[in-house]
Amino acid sequence: MTHVPTEPEAPATEPADPRGAQAIANDVVARVLARAGTARSDGETVHAAHDGDQLDLEERSALRRVAGLSTELDDVTEVEYRQLRLEKVVLVGLYAGGEAASREAEVSMRELAALAETAGSEVLDGLLQRRQKPDPGTYLGSGKAAELAGVVRDVGADTVVVDGELAPSQRRALEDVIKVKVVDRTALILDIFAQHAKSKEGKAQVELAQLEYLLPRLRGWGESMSRQAGGQVGGAGAGMGSRGPGETKIELDRRRIRNRMAKLRREIAAMKPARETKRLSRKRHAIPAVTIAGYTNAGKSSLLNALTGTGVLVENALFATLDPTVRRSRTEDGRVYTLADTVGFVRHLPHQLVEAFRSTLEEVGDADLLLHVVDASHPDPEGQIAAVREVLAEIPGIDDVHEIVVLNKADVADPEVVGRIQRRERNTAVVSAHSGEGIAELRARIAAELPRPGVEIDVVIPYSRGDLVHRVHEHGDIDHTEHVATGTLVRGRVDEQLAAELSRAALAAS
Structure with a gap:
């Protein structure tokens, strides 16, 4: 059942709606x-062979909220009594106003x-x-x-979700009218972040963001919030000077x-x-770093699996990945590099989360190459x-950081949309992490754009230092490599630190 408000006639300054608001x-x-109902359907999450066994998915599913349990709290401080439930929302x-604004509103509400x-x-x-x-x-x-209160009452909803950020006073006023949680x-x-965080750091970051959001929004419920701890708050025998008006419970x-x-903040x-x-260890060993970033549910984890075959968690849900995942991979010519999967972004990402996750996001700034993954099948890429x-x-x-815009889900995307983005973006790659289309070409692009060692070497490495040959x-x-009487002759290019070690090893052997 769809309820749409009847609008007054628009002022002359508003864009005209040919079909009416x-x-x-x-x-x-x-x-x-x-x-609705498709965001986390098991049938919608189709896994490819390179996604592996997806052992984390069973654990994630076990954390889903279940019907018949309540999330309401009698007192905001009694967190230990919180229970989970499947909430019914409007x-x-x-x-x-106008067709363009309505299209933007549709994309935003679909995401909501x-x-x-x-x-x-x-x-x-x-x-x-x-x-x-x-x-x-x-x-x-x-x-x-x-x-809205009538809509909520008619459908039996227990929560209203607003597509925007409410001021504390707006939320309180709206709750007073509709009589359910807003x-x-x-x-x-x-x-969602609180449900999906797994690492100690991720949980701390999410809790900090939640508390920053909650602090100005604490609300007193009934008399319990106005009780004061006055009198002898220091306990019996505290003596003079210990009595005062005390603090209200909300304070x-x-x-x-x-x-x-x-x-x-100290823990983070x-x-x-x-x-x-x-x-720093990766930098010291001159291991190039590639970071995968992009919008939530654009297929970043699927792309990581397609490039490395590591089987990290893939789920057709928003913010399935919160904790950065770093995996090693190799170029066709044998060079090692790291691939890091990061938390997805979203429109109007809460500033509290950006601040809390700043230390994690710094991984992106330290990368040698950024794969900016885009869902090419989305209505508004x-x-x-x-x-x-x-x-x-x-x-x-x-x-x-050099950026490649990776247009993912090419197997289901509109070719016209893909072409439009390619004309706007200078450096693009078209792939499907699910079908494997374009993955080989992307690997070759990564290999070509990774930084290459800059120090020329022409050195004989003694046979006793096979570890150095392996690092080269x-x-x-x-x-060129050649086995000579005194060791392995190697010509090529390495980083400065490895070049110095090779020079010392050659001198020691001479």
Whole structure:
């Protein structure tokens, strides 16, 4: 059942809607609802042979929310009593007016539906309103908020998901009208991150982002939040000077949250050196680094599997990958390089997450080559490219990283769309990680664009230093090898550090 608000006549300054706002909104919501239920269907996740056994997928599925359990909390501090449930949601969006704005609203609401389903919810209905800007009170305006309350009541929903970021006052005002929980886009993305984070660092980053979002949005429920810890708060016998008005419960919660945030920041900072040590080790051994980045669900993990055959988790869901995965691979001529799969981006990625994941995103800035993966079959691939680059622009050193725009899912994409993007982007590769189309060509492009060693060598390596010969084969460009009486003659190019070691070994043997 689709509920669409009846709109007043648009002001003269608004773009004209030839078919009328109600008809446009009707069509958008109907198309969004027609696709609901596909975001995390098992039938929609089709694995290729190079995806491996997908052992992590069973563990991920076991964490899904289940029907019949409640997520409501009597008190926001009693987190240990939280339970999981399959929430039933109604989507809410705004558009400024006109066909172009309605198309943008449809893409955004489709993504919102996929986000809600990835978080474990069931999308029941949607409401799209034409409005130049959100109402400062209830986001929708009092009349439309009352209409939304009727929609929620009719379909039996327990949550409303708004396609935008709500101010704390807007969320409270809207909840007061519709009498169910209201979640905005930011809170929904944070919830998905919280479900999918696996590593210690990833969990700490997500919790920090959640607390930063929660702090200004704490809300008192009834009298419990206004209780004060006054009088002898220091305990019996604390003496004079210990009595005072005390703190309200909400103030106490805020102080606890700030203390927890400070602790998490210290923990994340303490984890950074370990990652930097691994990164420096790769640099010391002159191992080139390739980073895979892109929009969520664009097929980054599938591409990593296609290039390396490592079998990392692949799922047709948004933000399936949160923790960076680094794998080794080789070029056709034997040079070793690393491939790193990173967290996916999304339109309006919460700034709290960008800040919390900044240390992880620095992997992108330190790469020698960036594979920017784009879902070429998406309705708005150019919008995805722009959203990814908006986040990448905040990463130090990203301007120096060479980029290949990898147009993935070519087997199901419109050739006209692929051609349009190729004309706009200077450096592209067209592939299908699922079918294998274009993967061999992409491997060759990676090999050609990786940095090559710059020091010429013509040296005889003693037979006792086979380890050095092995390193030259792994990390250098070899033009000629020959076994002579005193060792292995090697001509080619290596990095400065390896060249120095070879020179010392040759001198020691002479």
